[in-house]
Amino acid sequence: MKAIKIPRKQLALYIMLIPPVLVLFIYAYLPMLGVVMSFQRFEPSLGFFRSEWVGLENFRRLLYIPDVKGVVLNTLFIASMKIVVETVAAILVAILLNEIVSKVFRRSVQTIIYFPYFLSWVILGGIFRDMMSREGLINVLLGKLGFEPIVFLSKASLFPYLLVITETWQVTGFGTIVFLAAITTIDPTLYEAAVMDGASRFKQIIHITIPSIRTTIILMVTLSLGYILNAGFEQVLMLYSPLVYSTGDVIDTWVYRMGLQQSQYSLASAIGLFRSVVSLILISASYYFARKFSDHRIF
Amino acid sequence: MFTTINGLFFILFSLSCLVPMIYVLAVSLSSSTAVTAGEVILWPVNFTWKSYEYILNKGEYWRAMWISVLRVALGTGVSMMLTILMAYPLSKSKSSFKHQPVFAWYLIITMLFSGGLIPSFMMVKYTGLLDTIWALILPGAVSVFNVLLLSNFFRHIPKEIEESAFMDGAGHFKILLKLYLALSMPILATLIVFIAVGHWNAWFDGLIYMNDQTNYPLQSYLQTILVKSNSQVMTQAHAKLLSMVSDRTIKSAQVFIASIPILCVYPFLQKYFISGIMLGSVKE
Numbered sequence: 001m002k003a004i005k006i007p008r009k010q011l012a013l014y015i016m017l018i019p020p021v022l023v024l025f026i027y028a029y030l031p032m033l034g035v036v037m038s039f040q041r042f043e044p045s046l047g048f049f050r051s052e053w054v055g056l057e058n059f060r061r062l063l064y065i066p067d068v069k070g071v072v073l074n075t076l077f078i079a080s081m082k083i084v085v086e087t088v089a090a091i092l093v094a095i096l097l098n099e100i101v102s103k104v105f106r107r108s109v110q111t112i113i114y115f116p117y118f119l120s121w122v123i124l125g126g127i128f129r130d131m132m133s134r135e136g137l138i139n140v141l142l143g144k145l146g147f148e149p150i151v152f153l154s155k156a157s158l159f160p161y162l163l164v165i166t167e168t169w170q171v172t173g174f175g176t177i178v179f180l181a182a183i184t185t186i187d188p189t190l191y192e193a194a195v196m197d198g199a200s201r202f203k204q205i206i207h208i209t210i211p212s213i214r215t216t217i218i219l220m221v222t223l224s225l226g227y228i229l230n231a232g233f234e235q236v237l238m239l240y241s242p243l244v245y246s247t248g249d250v251i252d253t254w255v256y257r258m259g260l261q262q263s264q265y266s267l268a269s270a271i272g273l274f275r276s277v278v279s280l281i282l283i284s285a286s287y288y289f290a291r292k293f294s295d296h297r298i299f
Numbered sequence: 300m301f302t303t304i305n306g307l308f309f310i311l312f313s314l315s316c317l318v319p320m321i322y323v324l325a326v327s328l329s330s331s332t333a334v335t336a337g338e339v340i341l342w343p344v345n346f347t348w349k350s351y352e353y354i355l356n357k358g359e360y361w362r363a364m365w366i367s368v369l370r371v372a373l374g375t376g377v378s379m380m381l382t383i384l385m386a387y388p389l390s391k392s393k394s395s396f397k398h399q400p401v402f403a404w405y406l407i408i409t410m411l412f413s414g415g416l417i418p419s420f421m422m423v424k425y426t427g428l429l430d431t432i433w434a435l436i437l438p439g440a441v442s443v444f445n446v447l448l449l450s451n452f453f454r455h456i457p458k459e460i461e462e463s464a465f466m467d468g469a470g471h472f473k474i475l476l477k478l479y480l481a482l483s484m485p486i487l488a489t490l491i492v493f494i495a496v497g498h499w500n501a502w503f504d505g506l507i508y509m510n511d512q513t514n515y516p517l518q519s520y521l522q523t524i525l526v527k528s529n530s531q532v533m534t535q536a537h538a539k540l541l542s543m544v545s546d547r548t549i550k551s552a553q554v555f556i557a558s559i560p561i562l563c564v565y566p567f568l569q570k571y572f573i574s575g576i577m578l579g580s581v582k583e
Contacts, residue, residue, distance in 0.1 A: 012471035013388040013396050020385035020441045021405065027422060027438040028409035034418020093312070096305055105306070111569060112313040118561050118568065120500035122518045126525040126554040127319045130326070130547060137322050140337040169315065201301050234503060238522065252416075259417045260507055272415035280411055 038270040058270035075250040078231040090175030113173030125238030159244040182216040222290045226283035327552035331545030349544045350552035363520035374436040374498040390453035410443040434508035452486045489571040
């Protein structure tokens with residue numbers, strides 16, 4: 001009789017795995033079961049087992065809530081703008097950074113522009129809220145130029161663009177790392193040949209640098225597409241106010257307000273589930289394509 | 300020509316990254332009247348330490364700071380332990396650890412599926428972690444990215460080292476502690492710094508898992524006072540300070556103090572994160 005037998009030598013490995021596996025089970029796997037709430041009229045006092053089952057009613061209700069459509073559209077609009085602007089900015093800055101000849105200057109620039117990435121959105125939000133307030137730095141400067149003060153963060157029409165601008169500012173420096181690494185692998189003889197042919201710096205960039213890092217660009221864009229329903233939760237939460245809900249409210253912030261602040265657990269889980277399912281499909285697809293296009297694997 | 304314009308562009312870009320921090324510092328060190336009058340740009344006007352004095356005497360700020368420090372210390376320790384315990388078995392090949400693929404998938408799946416905000420919140424609630432520091436530490440303690448990074452590193456440690464240790468009668472625990480950890484100092488340092496910065500910067504979990512605001516870590520506490528519109532920040536006891544400090548100068552001082560730890564670890568961080576980002580450029 002051969003029961004399930006763990007070789008003695010491997011036993012230690014299983015013992016090691018107990019703590020992390022348990023933590024993952026409790027805080028990653030058990031919450032997955034929580035999605036049943038989306039199909040219930042969940043009452044915290046009754047719990048999962050005694051709450052009433054309502055099938056797809058919560059999803060049907062979502063369709064009739066006027067906010068929902070706006071929230072989904074805002075999310076898509078903000079996230080896709082961010083993907084485009086941030087990618088383009090990172091590529092451009094990486095290329096220009098690569099053109100800097102002085103090593104010392106280049107190092108210092110890199111050190112400085114990577115920095116904002118490491119500040120939390122509480123800190124950045126605090127700074128931006130102050131800088132863009134009626135009495136803040138930007139309005140002081142605008143005032144010196146003779147403009148009327150603008151309360152930037154209260155203007156719904158401006159809000160999505162401010163989100164894009166501030167996040168691009170925060171992540172561009174750090175985002176260059178991947179592209180810089182790609183640029184350093186380009187064969188220098190290509191540039192030498194181009195110089196012989198009389199190509200200008202600009203022409204070299206267009207005809208050599210960009211085509212050479214094409215795979216990396218496609219890879220990064222493909223991977224980011226999986227996150228098109230993430231419009232930057234912490235950033236939005238830090239910067240928005242009821243005045244800009246119409247253009248700035250995204251799925252995550254809506255779930256937060258509905259679910260945790262107004263205790264609409266079932267409704268919030270329903271849209272959360274919708275978001276997860278769409279994200280899962282997009283992430284799987286983008287990883288699949290990333291693998292196909294550039295043989296990139298995550299594990 | 301190109302070089303000059305390029306250089307200028309980067310000087311401006313670098314300045315744009317520095318200006319916000321300098322501005323916050325300048326506002327925090329200026330008198331409230333100068334700030335209100337819009338005289339402060341990048342240099343303190345009517346220099347005063349009063350805002351900082353105010354904060355130094357503010358018990359809640361220090362309490363929140365203490366919780367953050369505790370969180371960083373405990374959270375980094377727990378996270379590192381769990382990460383190491385998971386990464387070592389996963390670094391074994393299928394032939395020396397039969398169920399390696401099972402556990403690898405167990406880990407990967409948590410990255411693809413998640414319960415979302417509400418169910419995660421309820422789980423923390425059911426396990427009785429609400430209002431304890433463990434609510435900020437346990438749920439995110441095992442990061443897929445960190446485990447993959449470390450087990451990849453372990454995989455490149457030569458097999459012979461392990462085999463000879465086995466011959467000498469060492470078990471897996473001993474090999475992990477005495478050999479693997481000693482050989483992976485650089486990557487361990489990277490992870491420690493990344494995890495610590497993550498804990499220091501986190502604020503949303505503090506906001507939702509702490510019902511009692513006195514349990515907020517620093518960043519969560521800051522979030523509430525920065526977003527809540529001012530007015531009641533001052534107490535009567537501080538009324539005599541009113542002429543010198545204002546809501547804005549105090550907020551700025553608090554923001555600045557909260558970012559000092561990042562300013563301090565940044566030089567170390569910078570040494571490591573390039574390799575980190577390259578190994579894991581697929582994070583998120």
